[in-house]
Amino acid sequence: MAKISFILNGEEVSVEADPLKRLLDVLREDFEALGVKEGCGEGECGACSVILDGKLVNSCMVPLGAAEGADIVTPEGLRETEKGKVIVESFADTGAVQCGFCTPGMMMAAEALLEKNNNPDESEIREALSGNLCRCTGYDLIVKGVKVSAERGKDLW
Amino acid sequence: MNDEIRKSVRRVDAVAKASGLAKYISDYNFGDILYARLVRSTRPRAKIISITVPELPDGYYYVDHRDIPEKGKNRIQMIKDDWKVFAEDEVRYVGETIALLIGPDREKLLSLLSEIKISYEDQEPAYTIEEGLACKGGAIVGDDNIYGEYNLVKGDPDTAFNNAARVIEGTYRTGFQEHLYMEPQGMVGTWEGGRVNIYASAQCPYYIQKSVSGALGVEGKEVRIKQVTTGGAFGGKEHFPDVIAVPLAVAVNKIKKPVELIFDRIEDISYTCKRHPSRITIKTALDKENNITGMTIDTVINGGGYESSTLIVLQRALLHGIGVYNIPNAHVRGRAVATNTFPSDAYRGFGAPQGLYAIEMHMSQVAKELGMFPADFKRKYFIKNGDMTITNATMKDTVKLEEMFAAADEMSGYSKKIREYKDDPYKGIGISFVNHGGGFTGNGEQEIIKGVVKMKRTGENSAALYVSNVEMGQGLQTVLRKIAAKELGLNYTDIEYDNPDTDIVPDSGPTVASRSTMVVGYLIQECAKKLKTKWDEGVGAEAEHHYKHPSEFKWDQDTLQGDAYPTYGWGINVVEVEMDKDTYEVKTTGIWTVFDVGIPMDDTIMYGQVSGGVVQGLGYASIEKCEVLDGKFRQHTMADYVIPTSVDFPQIKNRFIDNPYKYGPSGAKGAGELVFDAAAPAYADAVQQLAGKNIYDIPVTPEMIMGLEE
16 A cells, blocks of 8 residues: 555545556546546556546556656546537537547547647547547547537637 | 438537546446356356355355246346356356356455356367357257248249359358447346346346346336446347346345446456357359349358347348349348357347348459449349339338439449459459348337337426437437427427336337337327327326337238338448558548438437448458457457557548438438448458459458468
8 A cells, every 4th residue: 555646637636545556446436537437447448548747548557656746637627627628518519429438538538639739630630539449439520529629729729 | 390300419418428427337336335246157068067166255145046036037038038047057158157256345256256166077069150050069959059040032043043044152251240339238236125126238128127027037017127328339238238137136136235247348358249150152043144033042140059139130131131132033041050159149230231241242243253343233133112022022112222322423433433443453442232121120019019108298398208218329319309309399408318217118119120210219209299289288298109010011920021121221332442562451541321211310410320330340341350269259358359440441421312211200210220231341342342352251351361362
């Protein structure tokens, strides 16, 4: 057991836990960040995506110990921001959401992309989403959701 | 009117899902919960000699067939009730449920699980269709391993073949396909109100109720099933949830405490049903003028260790086996064979994709033999209104395939490109034509399902609808609201429609077979009309509507003769590809689709179905390989069972051709499976066009293409 401290959605938090516990489990069990979904537990699907120090990561592959001192954003944090609201609304308006299980992770991937590139073209969007699997949509409308997010949020990113 | 309903609206579930607020089964907190692990067979075919369970600490439970109540039955009441809840003295596949191990600590459960010792007497297993047909190791089922056989005959195929100038033959194979819904299987059982309650990620709450109550030996209403937000299903949550819900219910019935059973991904891929593998041999008889005079189709599908819904899947494979063509003399034969693989079950298309893949590839290959381009040849045989179908009824649809082909050709440039690429070994373009019958086969909606819907006025300007059909990603909660709202003159957001709970909703049938919009949507439309006449009775006014089969459609289920489906959706896919000269990797450079779904109930939701269905079909065609090795699925993680990512396929260009169906809501037909069916044959046709060699099997991998060259 160890005490690990990090910033979660803008707040300083700490947790006493096994440093090898998956960040995914810590976020869901200790912080009720239920928008972080477990789709595969092996770093393949991206449903558990969070942004850690500005980078998109699969939280199932991050041991809690590696989060010490990190700045972590989950869907719970992102959805409260102006940027997050633009992405949620854009996804809803473009039909990017079907079963929804991959969608919070897709939203994190969209945010991570737009922070780096606020005017991505289709191939840049597809590349940025390629670590996040979706079985319902065939991706076309998610790509559109990101494109519309970029247009609507051009003053935000 | 139709323009109004098709106009895209924002889905009712979109914001909650996108922002991570929607609760799936793993997001609920049931308080002090116990966890369950399945004790599974590690052998494909064996007699169980003995089972040794370690001494369990307090609060841990081992639940097996001996815990089924005396008045119950150790059988899962699916379409066929041959599948046992818990294996007793024999196992037929790796992963068969033997028991549940239950307790409060997940780590401890795993260590206890490893201490359970089962000794087996192994028997020789059969895995493939050929091994099953040959009764390798002795028959698993009956004396021939055949779950069932059907024969459909139209005209006089024997004479056609006897008089044929030429016969062309091909054998086509498709493999297992994993659904890979993003949310794995999961459910929680509780003891509330003195009875079993199941909260499940599932398509068919009443299927689960039937299975659970049957095994416990109680009336249906003595168990309650509540569907929770479901993270994708594609048929994988049609029957399979019964396979885990029933043991879970037996456990809850015994220990009277809440128990959670949620699969991790490796369990889910390893130990859930897949699409039936198929082997289909087609022979075409031609006269001297190269006209098709007859056809025989011999279909075998691999049902695995238990029958469950396999024969219904087989029927659909046969009823779609001859595709969109009018062949004067034909014999379609089908058999489902037992093997020692995990039982195969429902997957989007339900047999039709296998049949349609084979006929489409075959027709392209016959065209090539005759020196014709595929579309030019296939169009000569398009079935038309009034033509005789394979089940000896007239085609009642207005068939718009010619208009659809014109649209597909205009969008894709198919006719021009197929000529341009004729001698180009690195570029190809493929085309496929499909149809898909909406709703249950024949009179199943009347005889088996007997769907009922209810509606109620709940406020000044609001109403609730009560159906057992579920939202699983396809947009049903939005579409059914739109249908009800249109009749009542309300906004779709004024209609309440919760995830179904068998205590509250009538049985409007399962969420399967492309029936929910077409069949249940029509019931809602008619029910809403009734409610409208009672609207002035005030808040609380109710209406109910029951399914009634339109009298013009006749069907005999014993002989499989008559109107197999009241209507069909129709589809054309065009796929353009390029192949890398050195690696044989195929890149898809264009996808064009045209669909007749009657009238789309929402343009965006329907486009989402097209895009999702087509990409899932392209995965089936190209990369989704799933093999059995020693009775286990060799690909059992997301790293080795790969599905398409966002960079694998380009954006789809789609067009809908309107063709309203009289008994669909505002003219809608079934669509959810149709959109899957055409992709695989279009892709494989594109590759065979560039390769200049016939392709018979999918998935079409670079290794396979390299093999064609040699």
